[in-house]
Amino acid sequence: MTVADLWPAPRCTEPVEAVVSLPGSKSLTNRALVLAAIADQPSVVRRALRSRDTSLMASALTALGSSVDTSGEDWVVTPGPFTRDATIDCGLAGTVMRFVPPVAGLARGRVSFDGDPHMRRRPVGEVLGALSTLGIRVEDEGRGSLPFTLHGDGHVKGGTVVVDASASSQFISALLLAGARYEHGVDVRHDGKPVPSLPHIDMTVAMLRQHGVDVDDSDADRWTVAPGPVRGVDHLIEPDLSNAAPFLGLAALSGGSVTVRDWPHETTQAGDALREILTLMGCTVTFVADGVRVTGPDELQGIDHDLHDVGELAPAVAALCALATTPSHLRGIAHIRGHETDRLAALATELNALGADVTEHPDGLSITPAPLHGGVFHTYADHRMAHAGVLVAAAVDGVLVEDVATTSKTFPGFADFWAGLL
Numbered sequence: 001m002t003v004a005d006l007w008p009a010p011r012c013t014e015p016v017e018a019v020v021s022l023p024g025s026k027s028l029t030n031r032a033l034v035l036a037a038i039a040d041q042p043s044v045v046r047r048a049l050r051s052r053d054t055s056l057m058a059s060a061l062t063a064l065g066s067s068v069d070t071s072g073e074d075w076v077v078t079p080g081p082f083t084r085d086a087t088i089d090c091g092l093a094g095t096v097m098r099f100v101p102p103v104a105g106l107a108r109g110r111v112s113f114d115g116d117p118h119m120r121r122r123p124v125g126e127v128l129g130a131l132s133t134l135g136i137r138v139e140d141e142g143r144g145s146l147p148f149t150l151h152g153d154g155h156v157k158g159g160t161v162v163v164d165a166s167a168s169s170q171f172i173s174a175l176l177l178a179g180a181r182y183e184h185g186v187d188v189r190h191d192g193k194p195v196p197s198l199p200h201i202d203m204t205v206a207m208l209r210q211h212g213v214d215v216d217d218s219d220a221d222r223w224t225v226a227p228g229p230v231r232g233v234d235h236l237i238e239p240d241l242s243n244a245a246p247f248l249g250l251a252a253l254s255g256g257s258v259t260v261r262d263w264p265h266e267t268t269q270a271g272d273a274l275r276e277i278l279t280l281m282g283c284t285v286t287f288v289a290d291g292v293r294v295t296g297p298d299e300l301q302g303i304d305h306d307l308h309d310v311g312e313l314a315p316a317v318a319a320l321c322a323l324a325t326t327p328s329h330l331r332g333i334a335h336i337r338g339h340e341t342d343r344l345a346a347l348a349t350e351l352n353a354l355g356a357d358v359t360e361h362p363d364g365l366s367i368t369p370a371p372l373h374g375g376v377f378h379t380y381a382d383h384r385m386a387h388a389g390v391l392v393a394a395a396v397d398g399v400l401v402e403d404v405a406t407t408s409k410t411f412p413g414f415a416d417f418w419a420g421l422l
């Protein structure tokens with residue numbers, strides 16, 4: 001690590017007053033790109049998120065044979081025949097590693113996948129097992145993880161698969177997204193502990209329906225996609241509500257007010273849960289003319305809360321809990337040990353190193369108020385660990401955030417944008 005990688009993230013010395021426009025949603029953009037690539041007509045993805053994860057998705061779909069024009073703010077996707085061999089870089093993007101293989105199985109050719117070093121440790125075996133059952137030849141030397149290669153003949157039989165999606169909702173979303181293109185469609189059943197991040201599966205189902213795909217999700221733990229055409233769609237991408245967490249958190253910890261522009265009144269984004277979570281912490285949360293405004297309380301309250309549906313909010317919420325005046329217990333998030341890093345271990349280690357009193361549980365964290373001090377906050381190549389770090393740095397003197405550039409996964413230019421508010 002060089003000294004340049006340690007960012008003396010700005011301290012917040014007075015209540016922050018700000019109105020921010022945030023980049024588009026990663027989850028909406030990458031689903032829109034995948035569905036556009038297997039559609040019958042071109043699609044437009046307006047206000048697409050331009051970041052590492054979405055660039056990797058655009059490159060993956062281009063490598064398979066689609067054309068993705070990313071030159072403007074609105075990306076144009078023209079489906080093409082998947083008739084070539086391809087190599088896919090998944091980076092650290094769960095959406096690329098899980099959503100692209102079911103599409104790549106439709107290719108006539110050999111498609112190889114690999115990614116960042118940590119990506120080889122993130123789970124994908126359930127998707128690969130399902131693809132084998134559905135008729136795609138998978139070569140992974142029994143690892144159930146990257147690197148792996150798919151051998152397609154331009155046609156997938158499809159049918160029924162049973163997966164254990166307790167490690168990631170993305171296993172289900174992945175199989176549903178491509179399912180309409182399989183000869184018999186796909187009937188996906190979950191068997192295992194409860195599926196986390198269910199709002200993300202609802203987002204997948206909603207977007208499939210926008211593309212004219214027939215999806216039955218009327219039974220718990222079962223999703224059926226009928227075979228059939230996929231229409232081209234003109235998508236308008238909402239701002240990324242999960243990435244609103246650090247910005248609204250700044251209002252929460254400083255007692256100021258931050259408005260996130262264009263917050264949708266109705267959305268499938270899991271990050272919408274921030275409105276409830278911040279209210280529980282004592283903030284005032286209101287829809288205003290141009291978005292959602294959060295005003296922080298005099299004293300931030302801890303929470304006892306199940307984040308099973310919204311695990312991606314855990315790092316920023318845990319940082320706020322470490323700054324709260326009463327204890328917190330964050331539950332239901334064993335699966336975030338399989339995110340960009342083991343987030344429960346990373347949060348406990350980094351917050352405790354700055355004086356916090358955090359106890360790690362198999363499925364969550366207990367956080368007791370304690371005085372924090374300066375030091376290095378390591379980020380483990382995880383954009384949301386960086387969000388946690390800058391929040392703590394805003395409230396505590398002398399915190400250095402390591403590798404803040406890792407935020408480019410979903411928000412290039414994050415550090416300058418953040419500094420501009422303080």
Ligand SMILES: O=C(O)C1=C[C@@H](OP(=O)(O)O)[C@@H](O)[C@H](O)C1
Pocket residue numbers: 026027028094095167168169170173196197200311312335
């Ligand atoms: O489908 C998606 O776009 C996502 C699903 C969730 O994954 P998990 O189910 O693995 O938590 C979420 O945490 C991730 O940031 C994005």
Ligand SMILES: C=C(OP(=O)(O)O)C(=O)O
Pocket residue numbers: 092093094095312339340384
């Ligand atoms: C879990 C996350 O990402 P991914 O899409 O790589 O799974 C996240 O962004 O918090």
